[in-house]
Amino acid sequence: xxxxxxxxxxxxxxxxxxxxxxxxxxxxxxxxxxxxxxxxxxxxxxxxxxxxxxxxxxxxxxxxxxxxxxxxxxxxxxxxxxxxxxxxxxxxxxxxxxxxxxxxxxxxxxxxxxxxxxxxxxxxxxxxxxxxxxxxxxxxxxxxxxxxxxxxxxxxxxxxxxxxxxxxxxxxxxxxxxxxxxxxxxxxxxxxxxxxxxxxxxxxxxxxxxxxxxxxxxxxxxxxxx
Amino acid sequence: xxxxxxxxxxxxxxxxxxxxxxxxxxxxxxxxxxxxxxxxxxxxxxxxxxxxxxxxxxxxxxxxxxxxxxxxxxxxxxxxxxxxxxxxxxxxxxxxxxxxxxxxxxxxxxxxxxxxxxxxxxxxxxxxxxxxxxxxxxxxxxxxxxxxxxxxxxxxxxxxxxxxxxxxxxxxxxxxxxxxxxxxxxxxxxxxxxxxxxxxxxxxxxxxxxxxxxxxxxxxxxxxxxxxxxxxxxx
Ligand SMILES: Nc1ncnc2c1ncn2[C@@H]1O[C@H](COP(=O)(O)OP(=O)(O)OP(=O)(O)O)[C@@H](O)[C@H]1O
Ligand SMILES: [Mg+2]
Numbered sequence: 001x002x003x004x005x006x007x008x009x010x011x012x013x014x015x016x017x018x019x020x021x022x023x024x025x026x027x028x029x030x031x032x033x034x035x036x037x038x039x040x041x042x043x044x045x046x047x048x049x050x051x052x053x054x055x056x057x058x059x060x061x062x063x064x065x066x067x068x069x070x071x072x073x074x075x076x077x078x079x080x081x082x083x084x085x086x087x088x089x090x091x092x093x094x095x096x097x098x099x100x101x102x103x104x105x106x107x108x109x110x111x112x113x114x115x116x117x118x119x120x121x122x123x124x125x126x127x128x129x130x131x132x133x134x135x136x137x138x139x140x141x142x143x144x145x146x147x148x149x150x151x152x153x154x155x156x157x158x159x160x161x162x163x164x165x166x167x168x169x170x171x172x173x174x175x176x177x178x179x180x181x182x183x184x185x186x187x188x189x190x191x192x193x194x195x196x197x198x199x200x201x202x203x204x205x206x207x208x209x210x211x212x213x214x215x216x217x218x219x220x221x222x223x224x225x226x
Numbered sequence: 227x228x229x230x231x232x233x234x235x236x237x238x239x240x241x242x243x244x245x246x247x248x249x250x251x252x253x254x255x256x257x258x259x260x261x262x263x264x265x266x267x268x269x270x271x272x273x274x275x276x277x278x279x280x281x282x283x284x285x286x287x288x289x290x291x292x293x294x295x296x297x298x299x300x301x302x303x304x305x306x307x308x309x310x311x312x313x314x315x316x317x318x319x320x321x322x323x324x325x326x327x328x329x330x331x332x333x334x335x336x337x338x339x340x341x342x343x344x345x346x347x348x349x350x351x352x353x354x355x356x357x358x359x360x361x362x363x364x365x366x367x368x369x370x371x372x373x374x375x376x377x378x379x380x381x382x383x384x385x386x387x388x389x390x391x392x393x394x395x396x397x398x399x400x401x402x403x404x405x406x407x408x409x410x411x412x413x414x415x416x417x418x419x420x421x422x423x424x425x426x427x428x429x430x431x432x433x434x435x436x437x438x439x440x441x442x443x444x445x446x447x448x449x450x451x452x453x454x455x456x457x458x459x460x461x
Contacts, residue, residue: 089279090322091293
């Protein structure tokens with residue numbers, strides 16, 4: 001088990017080092033997130049629909065698409081000089097490869113969200129002060145689910161043409177359950193409802209994470225080996 | 227030890243089917259170096275990918291003492307990350323191959339020194355010339371001190387001096403003289419002059435088959451080159 005985690009960490013650290021060196025993906029994703037929030041900010045009529053009703057959806061649509069950009073990049077970088085081929089002939093355990101990619105993707109998306117959330121609060125002027133901790137909890141839970149499934153699918157499509165498009169098409173249906181949960185909880189939190197009302201959706205998110213992290217850890221080996 | 231038995235592999239279906247491997251069997255002990263010569267499309271790369279475990283053959287079996295960890299493979303691709311330095315690449319692969327943390331740095335320095343890359347160690351791979359990148363790829367394949375070396379056209383892009391250096395290095399790695407255990411080496415190329423010196427065994431591959439397979443014995447490189455020319459041109 002130690003060996004599995006050590007290998008996963010080796011892969012994750014390498015991915016993060018590569019990301020830090022080039023910075024192209026993280027910078028463009030952060031810019032994308034800022035732009036989407038800006039467009040939503042100006043592209044709505046605050047007199048027609050109250051901000052508070054729209055804000056949760058906007059937040060989650062933005063985070064979902066930012067995560068897609070991150071996920072596309074995860075295995076793309078292994079195609080350079082066919083490094084993936086090198087990984088597959090090495091003693092690297094397939095589950096470690098999955099966990100390594102999962103960790104790197106989570107860090108990547110967390111950075112984007114850490115920039116996106118303050119922008120969201122700034123643009124939409126939503127009251128997050130009292131609910132910040134549970135809000136970060138929802139974001140963490142939903143992001144883990146998104147990225148766990150997305151990492152699996154990004155490995156599946158990597159050798160196909162139009163991998164980016166295909167990923168979005170096959171991934172979105174799987175993101176519907178955590179997306180519904182995340183939007184509902186966010187709406188309740190921002191609407192000032194008691195936390196106890198959100199417990200059911202929190203359970204849904206947690207269950208989704210447990211099921212899909214386990215399932216993806218198991219299924220991953222079938223995606224990379226031809 | 228490396229042992230294969232009855233390997234067969236085809237690509238495609240029906241009329242467009244290509245037989246890339248056809249009834250290939252051999253066993254190599256440490257200290258033996260097999261040079262496989264064959265024209266483009268003969269199936270050399272397919273064979274090495276099967277040996278490395280990247281392609282599962284449709285028939286036949288492969289046995290490698292020590293498994294994946296024992297194999298060092300230099301293919302057509304370097305497997306190096308362009309935006310990491312040569313050293314960072316080596317440390318990454320050393321870690322994946324289970325080289326103990328304290329040994330990785332010294333081992334990387336040793337391999338880089340052996341390939342004349344010590345002063346290039348901290349340059350990103352993208353800034354290297356083709357020949358230097360090839361040397362870095364060789365360093366990557368040797369980082370975990372593999373006991374079975376699989377080399378697919380390893381001289382590609384190397385200048386004369388670097389190619390001679392690599393030949394000397396491979397001869398040393400093969401070892402086996404004077405009672406030392408040595409390593410198994412399999413080298414595939416379409417150029418007889420490049421690989422024959424190092425070889426203890428010689429095979430000619432054509433349409434996936436070994437049309438000739440024998441110990442090199444006392445044969446001169448010129449004689450082998452002549453035999454190869456006849457084997458791949460007749461009928
Ligand atoms: N992935 C693949 N899909 C379809 N056909 C393939 C594939 N890989 C190899 N082939 C075919 O199998 C045959 C053997 O190819 P291989 O690459 O093993 O030859 P080679 O001896 O290495 O040639 P070269 O000297 O050009 O490198 C060729 O006809 C090639 O077109
Ligand atoms: Mg080849």
